[in-house]
Amino acid sequence: MIEYISGKLISKNQSLAIIDVNGLGYRVNITNNTLEKLPSPENLVKLLIFFHVYENGQELYGFFDEKERFLFTKLITISGIGPKTAINMLSVLPPEEFRNRLISGEVKLLTSLPGIGPKTAKRIIIELKDDLGSSDSSELGIKETSKVNDASSALKNLGFSPILIREAVTKVLKDNKELSTEKIITESLRILK
Known part of the structure; x- marks a missing residue:
């Protein structure tokens, strides 16, 4: 399992960052929130990683902080939500605001996202509400x-x-x-x- 990648940022755009680690370039899928926090190219960067292995390949998903990675790992446990959908969901709002809206049961926020219908939105809220709601007090x-x-x-x-x-x-x-x-x-x- 890869915990993080640390190296020189080569390029970045809305969905990807390329990071050079000792001459090896890693293509990392990122959220808009992470994109906003990245330095300009040629600077050093460290991203927390979720390494996804599937039938036809492997993908890296990078996050600037642990809160965002935690939300991502919770989202992909839900049936019908894959890594691409989860990364798109987390690109809408900063992690804390997204979490708060899930806890409050805002179905409209989720149904406004591509590929998320009312049934899936309700399932996401039901399955994650308890997991996400307890972290503030704890x-x-x-x-x-x-x-x-x-x-x-x-x-x-x-x-x-x-x-x-x-x-x-x-x-x-x-x-x-x-x-x-x-x-x-x-x-x-x-x-x-």
Whole structure:
């Protein structure tokens, strides 16, 4: 398995980067997000790699950061989503925004992409929502306790979106993880107003 490629950037365009590593040129498929972060040609670059082997060949997919590669690997686990489709999906928005829109269940975003119909879009959201939704709180060390779930449920009943709720609750619990359910709701409402 190839973890990353580090070398001199020879050329780049909307879908490919050519990287020279000790005289050997690697053709790497990239997203628009990665393209924007690449330096100009002749500079050194390091891309995280997903190495795809299939019946008729092999392809390299490169990512500027781990968040984007993580999303890519999750997308290709879904039936009907191959690497090319996944790379096109991730070219639409930055990884964090794409992830947030998946969590909030935005079917329109996905159906606007070529080759993604309503059924596939719903399947993507259903299969990935739980995997992608838990990373914000776990990064901060916040456990999905019954207090957090109760507070989130109450805020959802007040009409707030799951993304905004998660951001507010995460902010509230960042400094004090031992708040009561009522205090989590009160402090979150201050942020959400």
